[in-house]
Amino acid sequence: MALVDFKYFSPMMGMQMALSIILPENAQGIGVAGAAEESTAPIPALYLLHGTSDDQTIWARRTSIERYVSDKRLAVVMMTTHLGAYTNQAYGFRYFDYVAKEVPEVCARYFNLSRKREEKFVAGLSMGGYGALKIGLALPESFSVVGALSAGCDRLGILPDAVKSINSIEELRAKRDALSPMDYARGMQFFVNFGSPAEFERNDTDNLFCLAERAKDSGKALPELILRCGTEDTLALGPNRRFKAHLDALGIQNDYAEFPGVHSWEFWDEHIQYVLSRLPV
Known part of the structure; x- marks a missing residue:
């Protein structure tokens, strides 16, 4: 895979912003087999979100995400909202609009990434899991699969x-x-x-519990929701269980499961692979 460190001026943010983008390649060197595919059609894309304390480089540094997508025709786009929680801040920047709207359009324009709902996916861990759920529920017409690992479902x-x-x-x-x-x-x-x-x-x-109610009432087709949490995760397990129960009460389908693990990169490295397996690429 090709790894691109891309910097550009963001009109939404009013400043220079950075993206880390993994792009598919056929020839990838020793030990990694690429997919023999020469299509010029737009490339499906996973927008992959970081957690609190990290930035757009962290998934590539702490997991094998590049290797996991090496046999797929899939781009992985990583960006930062710092501590902005993928939110149009009450006192600050429009991070939600930047991540959910501007970044996919910029990537479509510069890197031939797909604009189609069925070829756009969003996932993240912890704060990024919260962001992925928020983006998917708020813009179900734009994203078809959401992956939330150890998501910070209950910000309050x-x-x-x-x-x-x-x-x-x-x-x-x-x-x-x-x-x-x-x-x-x-x-x-x-x-x-x-x-x-x-x-x-x-x-x-911004409150996922209220947002889920609004999404249900909208009557729109919602994305596939994939939630994973560790059974020893004292930070995220309770909120994830409450949010799962809320989704069930609303009749919103979800793929929720718990596995042994804590709030750690070992857990996220393992379970991002399941999210990838659910993408139609």
Whole structure:
């Protein structure tokens, strides 16, 4: 596979942004067999999202994603939203529009990647799993398969208790000295992304539980939802189970399963392979 480090000026973000893109090749060197395919048709694409603390390079650094797609006619596009949670931030950047709308269009234009729903897929881990679910449920007409590994389904649930009763970013700033540095940092990240906890609870754009209800009510054909979580994952298991139950209650089909594992790259490296096996490429 070819690995492209692509930088361009993003009109959506108003600054230079970077993508890491894996593109299919026929000849790949010793030990890796490529698919003998010479089509000039647009290439199906998986948009692969990182988790908290990482960036667009991390999947290629911590997994064998390039090897896993070596026999497929599939591009893998990786980008960063920093700590922006794939969200049009309450106080900041339009990360959701950048990832879900601008990046696929840029890749279609520069790299001949497909614009067709049936050839566009999104997946991610942890915060990126949350982002993948949000993109798939919000834009079901644009993506046909969603993979969410150890997804951060409940953004409000992981907010420190000391912050949950705060009603504005101004109040958060005023209480800075009363909070631990970690609680203040997590609270500020939440407020910048989503606004107050009270606002988030009824937000059907960023709250996955509300968004799933809106997606169901839309009557649109929803993407295939694939969720995987580790049975020892103390961060994500409870929220994943609650979200699975919510999807079931709404009658939204989902491929949910739990396997031994924690919130780790060993788990994500293993289970991204199942997501890849479900892509129609």
